[in-house]
Amino acid sequence: MLPPRQERAVVLHRPKFLAEAQPAPIAGTPRGIPLPGTWDGSLWSLFYEFLCYLVLAGLAVTGLIRNRAAVAVLAMGVWAAEIVITAVPSLNAQFNLLVNYDVSLMLVHLPIFLTGSLLYLYRDVVPDSGWFALGGGALVLVSLAVPLGNSQPGLTLTSTNLFAPGIAYSMLWLGIHLPFQRIGARNDYSYGVYIYAFPVAQLLAIWGSTGGATARSSCSRWSSPLPSRSGAGG
Secondary structure (H helix, E strand, O other): OOOOOOOOOOOOOOOHHHOOOOOOOEOOEOOOOOOOOOOOHHHHHHHHHHHHHHHHHHHHHHOHHHOHHHHHHHHHHHHHHHHHHHHOHHHHOOOEOOOOHHHHHHHHHHHHHHHHHHHHHOOOOOOOOHHHHHHHHHHHHHHOOOOOEOOOEOOEOEHHHHHOOHHHHHHHHHHHHOOOOOOOOOOOOHHHHHHHHHHHHHHHHHOOOHHHHHHHHHHHHHHOOOOOOOOOOO
């Protein structure tokens, strides 16, 4: 098991739009709960989402965003790099919570992000298929049993990371076909729920609610595993 690392606060000396949001305690709080020392463990992902949007901006500035074949080559190249690093033990050991942290998390997130971009760029030829959606979800489930990479999701590269892009189609298909079109039609609450659920669960845990601790655990395990780190990045 990799040793835990001390959390890092937002880098305040950067311009605000470049600040790397990291979960951090406030005056040493919260204390005495299952996950002490952080109020919002979900914040760690914002920096990497921002980097993914910078990649998209770079494609737009260079005009490559209009060349969907070029975007496909980029997506496959990043995914191939992730496969090689995950499958080769000596490389896998060099990309985790302690070593090359930023690169490791970009290898996890960028293929999924680019898969979503490709689905949009190829929307005129991508079929609307419930079977495809089911297959994407099944692929992710199968990945749990594939003995490839390490066995610590969120801390190291694993087989689940490799198959994660398969869930992109499934999520988009469900968003189109589930009978909830009125929810979020005017305002998108999804990311707000993601960000604010964590501190609410922490408050419930402080107030002694077993349900709060369970919700915190669920958020941490399924919504966003919480990699924390100290000053040195990947």
